[in-house]
Amino acid sequence: MDFYAESGVTFTGMMAHRSDDSLAVGFAYAGISDQVHGFDVDSGLPVVRNYEALFEICYTTQIQTGWTLQPDFQYIVQPGGNVPNASGTGAIGNASVFGVRTTLNF
Secondary structure, three states, X not given: OOEEEEEEEEEEOOOHHHOOOEEEEEEEEEEOXXXXXXXXXXXXXXXXXXXXXXXXXXXXXXXXXXXXXXXXXXXXXXXXXXXXXXXXXXXXXXXXXXXXXXXXXX
């Protein structure tokens, strides 16, 4: 990687009756170096690595004091920077990731 950037923003207190909840959105970008890209081209690979991007959104809700639940969604464009699929005939597809995290503080 020769370039990496990420950014995000979190909103809290959007609803008066759910003041401890938060909504977060984020973006990340990883650029693959020209040297790696050139190596892939020179090697005759069916796809060449160039970048990976990630979009994320999550919502954290407080179930009760000290207990939160956070569903999360991520969409990854060109996972691995655009790598060949298992058959070697093209690139692997974009990926959707769903998750849930819970936190207990006591």
